[in-house]
Amino acid sequence: MRRKTSAPDWPGEIHGVLKSQRVRQISYVPDAGHKRLIELCQGDRGMASVPLTTEEEGIGLAAGAWLGGERAVLLMQSSGVGNCVNALTLAANCGFPLLMLVTMRGEWGEFNPWQVPMGQVTPEVLRLGGVRTLRLDRAEEATDTVSAAAKLAFDGYAAVAVLIAQRLIGTKSFGEQP
């Protein structure tokens, strides 16, 4: 869904940043908000797309990629952050770079109460797990924000999550196609 026809193609811009940052492994548990970015990555022959059964698999994958000389990114929705907590010791203990792109639920016009508890604590859970967070609230800022996060991760050897606002993605209701 487009908020307005002139809105920047922020998933396309994020894909461009991932390419220019030489990210080669894209892992994800799908979210409607990541639908287009996942499709762009799947269509990119320079990227390996790795669907996960649970989000923490992506933390291990990113660590292995880095050991082997490649850069990875992990896509998920905020409910998946809770699944990652113990695996974050890889970043904290070993200094593995980690770049997570998290689409937020439970923070803006959420229709599903079961998304609210995890969505509300997502920034704090990441902070307590040693992950720096950057907010992406406006489509116009996608390139700058994701570039900054990628540099902090891969050049600064940091664990970084970009929290993509639910307001930006568009709220969802039952029966509506993403």
Place this chain on the structure above:
Amino acid sequence: MSEATLDRREVVRALLERRGNLLVVAGLGSSAWDCTAAGDHPLTFPLWGAMGSACMIGLGLALAQPRRRVLVVTGDGEMLMGLGSLATIAVQRPGNLAIVVLDNERYGETGMQKTHTAHGADLAAVALGCGFAKAQIVRGEAQLAGVRSAVHRGKGPLLYQVKVGREPVPLVLPPRDGAHLRHRFREALLGGSAASQ
């Protein structure tokens, strides 16, 4: 209860002697001690935590280094915590990845409580069901040479669930500074300049 006769230290030593260009990820606990007992090596990445992650680290490494062989050595408890990763690996079909599960049917570091494999959970069947190229339970000395050959040359992804004994073995601990383990691995694999990129 199976008639496990293999010695875990002997199994790992057989897999890692003359290891060539093998890259190794060792799951936490006894599997990591076994790999260290076979000879600490910069291209072995032993885990001290992040239980359930060993196979996924192996996958990331195998995808990044398609011309190198990658071996994950882990235990039944660690593998059980990351069962979904077998499905994830099968989707990628990395031809250069092998997993050896040292299955003593116990959580060895926490008081030897039974794991699910003691009750019959068949990890090889799970791997085959997910789409692994080959997976089997290994019970005797006679099969070990074939496992070694497959680990070093066979078309992956492969999983061998090796039934091992439960005799206590001496603790042989790898370094536990994660930053050191990460850095020495990248330096040995990628060279001094690449390691800092």
